[in-house]
Amino acid sequence: MAIDAPGRVAYVNARLLDPASGLDAMGGLLTEGEHIVHLAPGLFADGAPVGARVVDCGGACLAPGLVDMRTQLREPGQEHKESFKSAGRAAAAGGVTSMVGLPNTNPVIDDEAAVEFVARRARLIGLAKVFTTAAATKGLEGQELAEIGLLREAGALAFTDGIKAIADAQVMRRLLDYAASHDLLVIQHPEEPTLATGVMNSGEMATRLGLRGIPREAEIIMLERDMRLVGMTGARYHAAHVSTADGVDIIRKAKAAGLRVTCDTAPFYFALNELEVGDYRTFAKLSPPLRGEADRQAVVEGLADGTIDVIASDHCPQDADTKRLPYNLAAFGGIGLETLLPVTLRLVQHGHLSLLGALDLVTRAPADLLGLEAGRLRTGVPADLVIFDPDAPWKVVADTMRSKSKNSPFDGHLVQGKVIRTVVDGRAVFPEGTA
Amino acid sequence: MTDAAFPHRHLLGIQGLTPPEIQHLLDLADGHVDQCRGADKASDGMAGRTVINLFFENSTRTRTSFELAAKRQGAEVINMQVSTSSVAKGETLIDTAVTLNAMHPDVLVVRHPESGAVKLLAEKVNCAVVNGGDGSHEHPTQALLDALTIRRRKGRLDGLRVAICGDVLHSRVARSNIHLLTTMGTQVRLIGPRTLVPASCAAMGVEVFTNMREGLTDCDIVMMLRLQTERMTGNFIPSVREYFRFYGLDRDKLSRARPDALIMHPGPMNRGVEIDSDVADDFERSVIREQVEMGVAVRMAVLRLLAGNLDQTRRNQPFVGAGGA
Numbered sequence: 001m002a003i004d005a006p007g008r009v010a011y012v013n014a015r016l017l018d019p020a021s022g023l024d025a026m027g028g029l030l031t032e033g034e035h036i037v038h039l040a041p042g043l044f045a046d047g048a049p050v051g052a053r054v055v056d057c058g059g060a061c062l063a064p065g066l067v068d069m070r071t072q073l074r075e076p077g078q079e080h081k082e083s084f085k086s087a088g089r090a091a092a093a094g095g096v097t098s099m100v101g102l103p104n105t106n107p108v109i110d111d112e113a114a115v116e117f118v119a120r121r122a123r124l125i126g127l128a129k130v131f132t133t134a135a136a137t138k139g140l141e142g143q144e145l146a147e148i149g150l151l152r153e154a155g156a157l158a159f160t161d162g163i164k165a166i167a168d169a170q171v172m173r174r175l176l177d178y179a180a181s182h183d184l185l186v187i188q189h190p191e192e193p194t195l196a197t198g199v200m201n202s203g204e205m206a207t208r209l210g211l212r213g214i215p216r217e218a219e220i221i222m223l224e225r226d227m228r229l230v231g232m233t234g235a236r237y238h239a240a241h242v243s244t245a246d247g248v249d250i251i252r253k254a255k256a257a258g259l260r261v262t263c264d265t266a267p268f269y270f271a272l273n274e275l276e277v278g279d280y281r282t283f284a285k286l287s288p289p290l291r292g293e294a295d296r297q298a299v300v301e302g303l304a305d306g307t308i309d310v311i312a313s314d315h316c317p318q319d320a321d322t323k324r325l326p327y328n329l330a331a332f333g334g335i336g337l338e339t340l341l342p343v344t345l346r347l348v349q350h351g352h353l354s355l356l357g358a359l360d361l362v363t364r365a366p367a368d369l370l371g372l373e374a375g376r377l378r379t380g381v382p383a384d385l386v387i388f389d390p391d392a393p394w395k396v397v398a399d400t401m402r403s404k405s406k407n408s409p410f411d412g413h414l415v416q417g418k419v420i421r422t423v424v425d426g427r428a429v430f431p432e433g434t435a
Numbered sequence: 436m437t438d439a440a441f442p443h444r445h446l447l448g449i450q451g452l453t454p455p456e457i458q459h460l461l462d463l464a465d466g467h468v469d470q471c472r473g474a475d476k477a478s479d480g481m482a483g484r485t486v487i488n489l490f491f492e493n494s495t496r497t498r499t500s501f502e503l504a505a506k507r508q509g510a511e512v513i514n515m516q517v518s519t520s521s522v523a524k525g526e527t528l529i530d531t532a533v534t535l536n537a538m539h540p541d542v543l544v545v546r547h548p549e550s551g552a553v554k555l556l557a558e559k560v561n562c563a564v565v566n567g568g569d570g571s572h573e574h575p576t577q578a579l580l581d582a583l584t585i586r587r588r589k590g591r592l593d594g595l596r597v598a599i600c601g602d603v604l605h606s607r608v609a610r611s612n613i614h615l616l617t618t619m620g621t622q623v624r625l626i627g628p629r630t631l632v633p634a635s636c637a638a639m640g641v642e643v644f645t646n647m648r649e650g651l652t653d654c655d656i657v658m659m660l661r662l663q664t665e666r667m668t669g670n671f672i673p674s675v676r677e678y679f680r681f682y683g684l685d686r687d688k689l690s691r692a693r694p695d696a697l698i699m700h701p702g703p704m705n706r707g708v709e710i711d712s713d714v715a716d717d718f719e720r721s722v723i724r725e726q727v728e729m730g731v732a733v734r735m736a737v738l739r740l741l742a743g744n745l746d747q748t749r750r751n752q753p754f755v756g757a758g759g760a
Contacts, residue, residue: 138673145673149681174630174670181628181645182681233629 007033007426010048014057014387016041018064018377019360029062031383034425039377057387060420063359064375065097065128065384066340069366070240070264070312072163072333073099073130076117077106081405082317084118087337088127090402092430094338095386095419096313098367098374099128103135104162110135110146112154119155127429128422129384131372133158136175136186142168145175149182157370158238160187163287163316163332165222167193172226176235185370187238190222190247191288199328201274201289209280211327214289220246227254230261238369239263241314243288245298252307262369263307266314267336267343268409270299276409282323282330283398283407286316290409303361304352310369311361313340317405334409338401342417345390349416355390385423392418437744444744445557445564446737448573449614457619461583463736464729468587471507471731481510484541484742488514489531490567491547496702496727497567497576501544504734510541510742528552529559536560541742545569550607563741565734571605576737577701578611580729582619584722585656587729588697593620598651598692599641600626601660601682601709604633604671608701609660613639626650627682630671647682651691658699659684659710675708685711689720697722 011029016039018024028044030037030052048054068091074082091099101118103109109118109132122130134156135146148159159179166172166188179186195218200206202213223239227250230237242248242263254261268286273296276284284290302308316333323330336343344362347353353361367375374384398411422430440459449457470476486505488498498514505512517531528547535543542563545553550570557564568574586592597616603609603625613636616623623641625632637643644650651657662678672678684698698714698721706712715721 143670145670147673147677149673150677171670177629178670178672181630234634 007031008049008052009055009426010044010052011055011057011062011385011387012044012048013059014062015059016377017061017356017359019356020364020376020378022356023377024356026059029377029385031423031426034382036377036379036381036383038379055421057420060387060389062385062387064363064377065386065422065424066095066362067366067372067375068096068099068313068315068337068340068362069310069370070266071099071101071315071337072104072317073101074317075105075121081319082403084122084130085125085127086402086404087315087317088122088125088130089432090335090337091128092422092424093402093419095341095388095422096128096337097384097386097422097424098372099130099315099337100157100370101130101132102160102162103133104140104164108135108140109133109156110138110140110151112147112150115151115154115156126424126427128424129374131155131157131370133160133187135159136161136166137171140164142166142171145171145178148179148184152182152184157372158185158187160240161189163189165189165191165193169225169229173229173233176229176233176237180233180235183236185236185238187240188222188226190219190226190239190242192218192222195221196288199285199289200277201291203274203292205274205277209277209327216244216246216291216295219244219288220250223247223250227259227261230254230259231257234260236260237262240312241266241269241288242302242308243269243291243299244295248298248302248307252302252305255307262309264310264312264366265299265303265308266312267340268314268334270296270303271343271346272296272409277327280327282325282327283334283411284409285327285330285332286334286409287332300347300352303347309361310366311340311344312366313337315403317403318407319405323407334407335401335403335405336408337403339396339408339410339415341386341388341419342394342415343410345417346415348390383423383426386419387421388417388419390417392416394418438740441740442744444741446575446741447554447557447564447566449575449578449611449618450573452618454618457579457582457615460579460733460736460740461586463740464579464583464733465587467732467735468729470735471728476507477509478507479509480739481505481508481742484510485539486510486512486542486544486738487535487540488512488544488567489517489535489546490515491517491528491545491552492568494546494567497546500727500730501565501567501734501738504731505542505738507731508735508739510738513540528556532556532559536562541745542738563745565737565741568607570607571610572607573611574607575611576730576733577608578615579737580726580733581612581658581699581701582615583729583733584699584726585697588722589655592616595655596622596624596653597656597658598624598626598654599658599660600647600650600684602631602662603627603636603660604631605663606660612658613641617641624650624654628672647688648691651688654692654696656697656699657684657689657692661701661703662705662709679708683707683709683711684714686714689714696720699723699726702727
């Protein structure tokens with residue numbers, strides 16, 4: 001037996017958590033090279049195998065690395081805000097081992113060369129794995145279909161116009177029809193653009209602050225329209241960052257009616273509400289906007305009852321130049337890679353979800369939705385792991401974030417849940433400097 | 436004498452024809468093939484008759500085919516190419532019909548860019564009308580010539596498996612072929628993206644495939660359609676490049692069909708868009724030129740049959756004036 005086989009790492013004394021199989025037990029896990037080769041409750045209780053490097057988890061949780069299906073990586077084109085490398089470091093610190101970029105880069109990811117660029121660049125960096133969605137329409141202009149069949153073959157996981165809605169109903173209908181022909185997933189930013197001309201949620205707060213509102217109906221109308229088009233075409237449709245009670249309910253009913261519909265939300269929308277805007281805090285300027293408390297609670301309810309399939313960070317780096325402005329003029333968006341895990345764990349801490357249930361939303365569920373070989377603890381799969389203490393408290397301090405941009409809406413918040421180690425393909429990528 | 440086996444005044448479409456009626460047309464057409472191949476192609480079966488080719492849409496091959504079919508049987512032929520761009524179509528159509536009708540033609544061959552226009556015209560005249568293609572509706576002589584080509588090659592129509600591939604949504608050829616082939620007991624598959632092959636096609640008694648390799652599996656006939664970019668408004672496909680990748684007929688996709696599968700195309704072909712030249716020009720598999728040849732024979736049979744039927748019926752028809760609706 002090759003006792004000295006290089007690259008064997010034994011994770012001992014771990015609380016193994018695998019949402020896919022329901023495993024939650026103390027045990028150990030062995031990796032060899034890039035893959036998981038063994039895991040079991042009670043494994044290595046009598047000592048680690050000879051020759052393997054030992055990582056003592058000290059009773060902490062060991063789970064599949066997080067899969068973040070909605071991030072803006074800003075490369076190529078806006079590397080002053082974020083790059084594959086800086087986002088990769090932020091992801092690693094957040095326990096995210098796979099992240100999926102949006103196509104709203106410069107140039108737009110709407111041809112095969114751009115998809116291949118992302119794959120090649122990201123591979124060279126070797127931090128969290130980078131995947132990409134591609135444009136649904138050429139140049140994200142909402143007019144002509146992008147070559148989504150060829151883009152899929154090049155490796156794009158799904159098709160979306162990023163932070164813009166596919167607004168034209170005929171274009172959306174043809175897109176869904178065409179996507180259904182090739183069984184491709186269409187991701188919508190569900191917001192009617194002609195209504196969403198404001199800068200924060202419509203309502204009393206916007207009125208008091210003298211800011212233009214974005215009505216909840218912008219989301220509701222687009223989702224209702226889209227459900228009709230999905231019913232007509234039979235396509236696979238995913239609504240990004242659902243933020244309203246009615247939006248959650250529309251998805252709930254569509255699922256009950258048998259439509260092939262899924263949705264996600266971001267931590268902002270179940271952990272924060274419009275009060276965060278406070279005294280014109282531009283870090284709380286998000287798209288869709290933070291809503292009222294009733295909507296926040298409905299999003300939590302949607303997560304608890306399974307209507308919302310996935311939690312994605314909706315990581316949107318904006319530099320100081322675009323955020324340090326009067327609220328009305330500041331850019332939309334907040335970063336979220338490093339806070340995805342602890343804010344998701346808040347759902348467990350508040351009793352809305354079990355630990356496995358919450359982890360499922362950031363591991364197995366997004367991986368399955370996008371067809372990624374990730375999000376599971378299983379022998380033979382790539383060793384993408386996160387070791388974390390679910391209870392350890394810390395304070396989010398924007399300036400210490402690893403993202404190039406520091407625009408965290410959670411700046412100053414106290415959270416619980418700390419990443420101890422992140423492993424990608426068997427290699428530790430966090431903490432920095434770990435072998 | 437009205438032909439008891441085909442007692443109709445017009446040929447406006449395949450839909451509604453019975454299997455014996457279709458067989459009869461094909462039998463008659465088959466009889467004209469040798470005539471066309473001989474050195475002396477002339478006969479006098481339509482001597483003294485007048486055929487007007489009334490084309491509201493550009494056409495070279497179909498008009499030529501009808502013209503030859505009439506002339507080889509001794510008929511007088513007038514070709515009228517009518518521009519449709521600048522006039523109110525409905526009014527012009529009926530005015531034109533009534534005017535021509537007053538000149539007592541025997542057969543009007545009509546092509547029009549609007550679905551249903553040929554039927555509308557047929558209601559205003561008391562000669563015979565042949566639909567030479569109306570919009571995205573029907574093109575009956577194309578379906579008949581396709582069927583004749585298949586029948587002569589394979590010896591039958593029933594029990595065969597035919598794949599019709601591509602732009603079904605805009606294709607009158609596809610509709611006429613679907614009606615004819617399903618009527619004759621042929622299994623029909625439609626292959627294309629859902630933007631061009633609507634799911635509702637399944638109601639016409641066909642199987643619908645979005646994956647061309649799956650759809651072509653074990654087919655006896657691969658019938659390609661022209662991508663009708665001129666009829667497309669908006670986004671049906673992302674690009675010609677992507678279309679060819681997934682729905683263009685090439686050797687690789689064709690290998691899924693039966694080894695003796697025939698390749699058909701109504702023409703004109705967009706090489707490199709819906710069909711690879713390598714496949715289109717394969718003389719063992721491609722019967723595209725033979726389709727053109729059968730076209731003349733089919734049109735000879737149709738023109739002569741309808742002109743013959745007219746003897747009995749026309750004298751009894753009241754003249755339809757300009758005011759008749």
